[in-house]
Amino acid sequence: MNYALLSTEVLTAVIGLTVLVAGLILPQRGKKVVGILAMLMTMLVLVVASLHFTDYEVFFGGVYQVDAYGSFFKILFLSAGLLVMLMGGKYVERFEERSSEFYALTILATLGMIIMACAGDLITIYVGLELMTISFYILTAYVLNDEASAEAGLKYLILGAISSAVLLFGMSLVFAMTGTTIVRDIAAQFTVQPAMIAGIVLMIAGFAFKISAVPFHMWVPDIYQGAPTPVTAYLAVASKAAGFAALARVFMLAFPLDQFNWSLALAILAAITIVVGNLIALAQKDVKRLLAYSSIAQAGYILAGLAAANVYGLKGVLFYAMLYVFSNTGAFAVTTAVEVETGSTDITAFNGLAKRSPFIAAVMTICMLSLAGIPPLAGFVGKFYLFSGAIESGYLWLAFIGLIMSMVSVYYYLTVAKAMYIGPAESEEGMAIGGAARFALWACLAGTILFGVFPAPLSQMTQCAIGLFF
Amino acid sequence: MIGLTHYLILATLLFGIGLFGVLAKRSAIAVLMAVELMLNAVNINFVAINKYVVPDTGVGQLFALFVIVVAAAEVAVGLALIINIFRQKKSVNLHDFNLLKW
Numbered sequence: 001m002n003y004a005l006l007s008t009e010v011l012t013a014v015i016g017l018t019v020l021v022a023g024l025i026l027p028q029r030g031k032k033v034v035g036i037l038a039m040l041m042t043m044l045v046l047v048v049a050s051l052h053f054t055d056y057e058v059f060f061g062g063v064y065q066v067d068a069y070g071s072f073f074k075i076l077f078l079s080a081g082l083l084v085m086l087m088g089g090k091y092v093e094r095f096e097e098r099s100s101e102f103y104a105l106t107i108l109a110t111l112g113m114i115i116m117a118c119a120g121d122l123i124t125i126y127v128g129l130e131l132m133t134i135s136f137y138i139l140t141a142y143v144l145n146d147e148a149s150a151e152a153g154l155k156y157l158i159l160g161a162i163s164s165a166v167l168l169f170g171m172s173l174v175f176a177m178t179g180t181t182i183v184r185d186i187a188a189q190f191t192v193q194p195a196m197i198a199g200i201v202l203m204i205a206g207f208a209f210k211i212s213a214v215p216f217h218m219w220v221p222d223i224y225q226g227a228p229t230p231v232t233a234y235l236a237v238a239s240k241a242a243g244f245a246a247l248a249r250v251f252m253l254a255f256p257l258d259q260f261n262w263s264l265a266l267a268i269l270a271a272i273t274i275v276v277g278n279l280i281a282l283a284q285k286d287v288k289r290l291l292a293y294s295s296i297a298q299a300g301y302i303l304a305g306l307a308a309a310n311v312y313g314l315k316g317v318l319f320y321a322m323l324y325v326f327s328n329t330g331a332f333a334v335t336t337a338v339e340v341e342t343g344s345t346d347i348t349a350f351n352g353l354a355k356r357s358p359f360i361a362a363v364m365t366i367c368m369l370s371l372a373g374i375p376p377l378a379g380f381v382g383k384f385y386l387f388s389g390a391i392e393s394g395y396l397w398l399a400f401i402g403l404i405m406s407m408v409s410v411y412y413y414l415t416v417a418k419a420m421y422i423g424p425a426e427s428e429e430g431m432a433i434g435g436a437a438r439f440a441l442w443a444c445l446a447g448t449i450l451f452g453v454f455p456a457p458l459s460q461m462t463q464c465a466i467g468l469f470f
Numbered sequence: 471m472i473g474l475t476h477y478l479i480l481a482t483l484l485f486g487i488g489l490f491g492v493l494a495k496r497s498a499i500a501v502l503m504a505v506e507l508m509l510n511a512v513n514i515n516f517v518a519i520n521k522y523v524v525p526d527t528g529v530g531q532l533f534a535l536f537v538i539v540v541a542a543a544e545v546a547v548g549l550a551l552i553i554n555i556f557r558q559k560k561s562v563n564l565h566d567f568n569l570l571k572w
Contacts, residue, residue, distance in 0.1 A: 123533050130540040137547050141554060150555040151567045157548050158501055162492055164544075165508035168537060169485055172515035176478070179524040181533065195478075226569070 005057045005066045008049045008074055009114055015041040016107035023100025031100055035092065038103035039085050039436075042110075046078040054464070058120070062182040065120040072318055072465035073117035073245045080238040080325045081110040087333035087440035088230025090340050090433065095142065102142060106234065109135035113242035117249075122171045122181040125246050126164075129210070132242060133160050136235060140227040152226025159209070159219040167206025173199030174254075186254040200255060200262055204269070207250075210243035211299045213269050214276040224292035229339050232288060233332030236295045241321040248306055248317060252469045257309060263393065266307035271401050273300030278405045281412045287335050288345045290412060291328070294371060297409060298324060304398050305386040313389025314469060318462040319455070320382035323370070326447030327379060330367035333440050334360050337433045350416060352425025360431060361420040363441045368413035370448045373406045378451035385459075477518030484511035498555075498562045502548050509541045 019038045026034065049071060057066045085106060092099045112135060115128030137160065141153025175181055177196045178189035190196070209216040224232045255262055277297030284290035298320075305316035334353075335345055337360060342349040354361035370377035383406065387399040433441075451458050484507060491504025513534040520530025556562055 123529075123536055126533075127536060127540065130544070134540075134543055134547055137544075137551065141551050144554060145558075147555075147558050148569050150551065150558060151569050154498060154548075154551045154555055154567065157544070157551055158492070158498070158505065161502075161505040161544055161548070162489070162508065164540075165485070165488070165505065165512060168509070168512040169481075169515070172481075172512055172519060172533075175516070175530065175533070176474070176519040176523060181529055 001059055002057055005052065005055050006059070006064075008045060008052065009111065009118075011041075011045045011048060012078075012107060012111045012114060015045065016104050016111060019100060019107060020104035023104065026100075028097060031097070034100040035085070035089060035103055038107060039082060042078060042082045042085065042107065046075065046082060049074040049078055053461070062184055063119075063121040063124055064115075065118055067118075067468055068465045069245075069249070069468055070114075070118035072322075072461060073241065074114050076241055076322050076325055077110050077113045077117070077238050080234065080241070080329060081106055083325070083329045083333070083440050083443060084230050084234045084238075086436045086443075087233070087329065087336055088228075089436045091228060091230050091336050098142070098144075102139070105135045105139050109139070109234070110238070113238055113245075116242045117245035119246065120183050120249075122175070122183070122250075125250070126168065126171070129167075129242075129246070130164065132239060133164070133210075136160075136231070136239060139231045140223055140235075142228050142231065148226040149228065152223045155226075156219060156223045163206050163209035163216070166202050166209075170199045170202030170204075170206055173202065183250055183254045187256055190254070190256055190259055192260050197260065200260065201265070203250070204262070204265060207243055207247040208269060211240050211247065211303070212296050213299055213303055214273040214296065217273070217277070217296050220296055221289050221292040224295070225286060225289050225345075229288065229332060229336040229345070232292075233329050233336070236291065236332065237325045237328050240295065240299055241325070244302055244306065244317060244321060248314065248469075251306070252309065252314075263307050263309050266303055267390075267395050267398050270300050270303035270307050271398055273297065273303060274402055274405045275300075278409050278412075281409070284412070285347055286345055287338075287347055287350065287416060290347070290416070291331060291335070294409065294412070295328065297405065298328075298371065301383060301386055301402060301406075304390050304395070304402055307398070308386075308389035308393040308395060310389055310393055311463075311466065311470060312385055312392055314466045315459065315462045316382060316385030316387075316389050318465055319385055319451075319458060320379075322458060322462075323378035323382050323448065323451045326444045326451070327367045327370040327377075330363050330441060330444030330448060331371070333437060333444060334364040334367075337431060337437060340433075341431050347416060347419050348423070350419040351423030353420040353423075353431075355425045355428065357431045357433075360433065360441065363445050364420060365417045366445060367448055368416060369410075370452065372410045372413045374410070376449075376452045378448050378455070381452055381455040474518055474522035477514060477522075481511045481515040481518070484508075484514065496563050496565055498552050498564055501564065502545060502552075506541060506545065509537055513537055 112132030143149035281293035305313040370379035488507030516530040516534040
């Protein structure tokens with residue numbers, strides 16, 4: 001075993017702890033350095049992870065795997081973490097003496113996600129999942145004097161703990177039937193029995209909570225609205241992607257489709273998620289809540305690709321998860337900037353944004369059009385893969401629902417654009433968002449447009465990453 | 471003779487009681503306790519399965535240990551959150567926490 005291949009994980013853990021300690025020992029005025037330190041070091045790890053993309057090694061008899069699939073998600077989580085830290089800098093200043101712990105917890109949550117994506121064993125998946133969610137419980141309730149934030153944190157904790165318990169119960173039943181927790185060995189021992197099916201159903205329920213699929217979505221709008229906006233962005237893009245990473249690995253490798261057809265269950269879940277998420281989003285007046293329901297709908301699209309369980313569908317899952325990082329973080333970055341400026345995330349707070357800051361309004365519009373799937377933006381290419389996969393697996397109806405609901409979604413994305421472009425401006429002066437946030441906005445914009453115009457490089461990466469399933 | 475099935479039924483019952491507690495209790499502390507009950511039901515499952523299905527390995531017991539440790543971390547964070555919300559609202563009744571709803 002070549003332990004050097006674990007460098008990404010080790011470095012992430014070291015950075016998280018370094019930032020935590022640095023925040024404790026540095027004096028108050030030195031705390032600004034901690035944020036910059038966290039961002040620079042995350043960038044370093046991102047480079048390391050990208051250089052090690054094609055590494056392959058199985059650790060401890062299958063407990064932990066370093067492969068292209070895991071590396072793809074490592075790059076995804078680290079980019080998302082970096083973008084969130086960059087765009088949240090101004091917001092985090094509100095936390096004053098607690099701002100360094102914010103960065104530390106964000107990095108530790110990233111570590112949890114990385115472990116989830118690379119885990120080849122149910123115990124490791126569980127530990128990674130809890131490292132991620134416990135960090136998120138704290139981050140959600142990070143605004144100590146804000147009642148909405150405290151309430152969101154407590155709700156997330158209770159619902160998150162129930163979902164973990166359900167997931168664990170499912171895992172225990174699968175363990176009972178196969179006698180192993182290693183994903184690849186489960187497939188070898190697989191037999192279709194009532195207890196096995198119950199285990200699989202409970203595991204679907206547990207993971208569906210993490211990826212916010214309907215009917216396990218009720219926590220999403222409340223927590224997304226109450227949490228600090230950068231945390232919401234991170235929760236929406238990265239925690240969801242981590243859920244998908246673990247879900248896809250476990251289901252594709254451990255439960256053979258030709259013996260038990262779990263794909264239909266996921267397809268039905270995907271259809272309900274797409275419909276409910278999009279329809280409730282139509283009625284929202286708060287942009288954070290609107291993005292929460294939109295993210296539920298996006299989870300439905302990605303789930304459709306996973307239900308297809310073929311090359312196109314899984315390529316779509318990875319492709320969409322990656323472009324979703326850029327498009328959704330862009331939208332949340334603008335929301336954060338507006339919230340810092342006006343103190344509100346209501347849709348009226350966006351009125352006249354185009355007159356005040358044309359660039360910020362343009363980023364918001366382009367990111368939202370990408371989420372709606374308008375060509376030539378990245379969202380279109382992603383949806384093309386997902387729905388082609390669904391059609392190839394015989395879920396024509398699912399692709400049809402997805403297409404109709406994508407058209408519906410254009411309406412609510414455009415209500416935000418309408419407020420920005422033809423809403424009455426309350427002031428004329430531009431918004432000061434700071435250099436780091438501006439850089440994050442450019443990165444999101446570049447990702448959203450480039451992946452749409454030149455999908456080939458990312459598509460090849462996803463092709464390489466899903467190699468382990470076929 | 472008591473076998474694996476009995477343990478699984480016991481665990482399922484405990485899990486159900488825990489779930490009922492989570493849904494029916496109003497105090498946030500009691501809800502946390504009910505969640506603990508659910509996690510401990512899972513622990514019974516793991517340990518019993520370890521004994522009856524794969525007695526020569528320790529995977530199930532290992533899993534149970536991990537669950538215990540993580541549950542402790544979860545409760546520590548949960549109590550901190552409850553203390554924080556209690557300072558603001560002077561209540562731990564979940565029905566008083568109704569700022570966020572659609």
